[in-house]
Amino acid sequence: MITFILNNKTIKTSEHSGMTLLDFVRYQQRLTGTKIGCREGDCGACTLLVGTLNGDTIKYQSITSCISPLGNAHGKHIVTVEGTNLKDKLTTAQEAMKANYATQCGFCTPGFVLALTGFALSNSDKNYNNAINAISGNICRCTGYKSIEKAAHQVVEKLENKKETTLDWLIENQFIPEYFQSIPKRLKAIETKDEKQPKGKYISGGTDLYVQQADSLADSEVHLIAKKDFLKGITIKNDICTIGTNSTVSDLWNHKELNNWLPNLRKHLKLVSSEQIRNMASLGGNLVNASPIGDMTIFLLALNSTITILNSEEKERIIPLKNFYQGYKTYDLKEGELLKAIRFKLPSENAFFNFEKVCKRTHLDIASVNAAIHISVENETITKAHVAIGGVAAIPKYLHDTSAFLTEKPLTSKTIVEANKMLQKEIAPISDVRGTSDYKRLLARQLFFAHFTELFPKQFTLNDFVQHA
Structure with a gap:
């Protein structure tokens, strides 16, 4: 029995746990303020807030309910736009949208209201940039964004730069x-023990599976693992970072110590989807999705990560992530196995990391080509190198030969240009909707060069490489 609180009402339902939360809210509960738009998590019309109990407090996050399984709502507080309503007056977020003429047809408005309300409930700094991040996954087709941005600014003004906001x-x-x-x-009164799950497809956040298979998953047996605590958490010990595969991209975003080690982490992660999806998408799911352009896969490949794999008998094996992928959407994972943890050594004082991505729009889009690099430099010599690139092969590509070529080479433009020649031999892009093969080869070259101009701006410019390429 799935039990949760929907707005101010306790829900107990025997509906299939694989159906989408959106369909349950709209069709079973008739809360039609939550809209159906793209059904792919892109437009934000179906945005809801999910409150998770943490001790005596609740952490609220926004999600796109169209690609979230109903079973993941068990033990949570689910808030629709109807659940934010006050008696006889508008809420602060609703009033801000109204006062700034930030709505026209109104179809997208509930999603914006929920996202701004979630921002107010969050522990993030209450500044304008974070407010804009909060609504980054909400699309408006007719109003124009300036009026919505003004509404966000009005909400921020009322929050008075409070870092934490109490419910009272x-x-x-x-x-x-x-x-x-x-x-x-x-x-606290809801029983949230880890119930025995049926045998079926493993699902954590579901952000990719539900885009492709929502209808079939609604009727199929699913094995929901998002609540399994042994797959959660981020720890740093002896310069090694261990990430449970149920951890989300937002967990990385909010981890202070990890951000200290990787000072550009949030800059890189902002290129990965919207805040709603970052709140849902698990890192393990990103890896087993095996997309050749998976952002976090490329990110973790360049960090030379290892993965811990757990079988049904609770036996573990550890393999390098770069050896995990075997072909298009195929990988070294046997029946009954799932990913437990990801580990990588954090960059040392002389090590550098960078992530680059090109797509048809800067944010909220899948990559045409994405790339990451992790190199160590001592005395102007590259002592270690790990290079990964996506969108140029059937699998997320760790560049073994290019990485080996760079190792123990002087950090010069000549070395980098020669390494690009090796890179071009290792990749095999195809022409598709994201670009021609030649275009992707050009992007691969430019992103590879961009790593060095970004990491060593005083030493290199793009012209240094292009002249020799």
């Missing part, structure tokens, strides 16, 4: 209704 303060300042105060106690 948010209720008093008309961001949320009073019933939110009772939710922590009510969630």
Whole structure:
């Protein structure tokens, strides 16, 4: 029995756990403020808030409900736009949208209201940039974004740069209704023990599977693993980072120590989807999706990661991620196995990491080509190199030969140009909707050069490489 709180109502349902949360909310509960748009997690019209109990408090995050399994709502507080309504007046987010003429047809408006409300409930710094990040996954087709940006600015002004906002303060300042105060106690009363799951397809966040297979998953047996604690968490010990495969991209974004080790981490992660998807998408799911252009796969390949694989008898094996992929959408994972953890050595003082991505728009798009590099440099010599690139082969590509070529070479433009020649031999792009083969080869070259101009701006410019290429 799936049990959760939907707005101010406790829900107990025997509906199939594989159906989408969107369909349950709209068709079973008739809460039609949550809209159906793309059904791929791209437009944000179906945005909901999910509250997860953490001790005595609740952490709220926005998600796209069209690609989220109903079973993942068990033990949570699910908030639709109807659940934010105040009696006889508008909430702060609703008033801001109205006052700035930030709605026209109104189809997208509930998603924007939920995203801005989630921003107010979050522990992120209450500044304008974070407010814009919060609505990054919401698309408006007719109003124009300037008025929506003004609405976001009005919400930020009322938050008065508060780093943390209590439920009492948010209720008093008309961001949320009073019933939110009772939710922590009510969630504690819900039995959330790890129930025995049926044998079926493993699903964590579902952000890729539900784009492709939502209808079939609604009727199939699914094995939901998002709540399994042994697959969660990020730890750093002896310069080694261990990430549970249920960890999301947002978990990386919010991990302070990891951001200290990788100071450009948020800059890189902002290129990975929208905030709603980053809140849902698991790293393990990204790896086993095996997309040749998976952003986090390329990211982790360049960090020379290893993965721990767990079988049904709880026996583990560890393999390098670069040896995991065997062909298009095929990999070294036997029946009954799942990924448990990802490990990599964090960059040392003389090590550098960079991630680059090109797509048809800067954000909220899949890559035409993406690339990452992790190199160590001592005395102007490259002592270690790990290069990965996506969109140029049938698998996420770790460049074994290019990485080996760079090792123990002087850090010069000549070395980098010669390494690009090796890179071009290792890749085999095809022409498709994201570009021709020649175009992708050009992108691969430019992104490879961009790593060095980004990491060593005083030493290299793009012209240094192009003149010799």
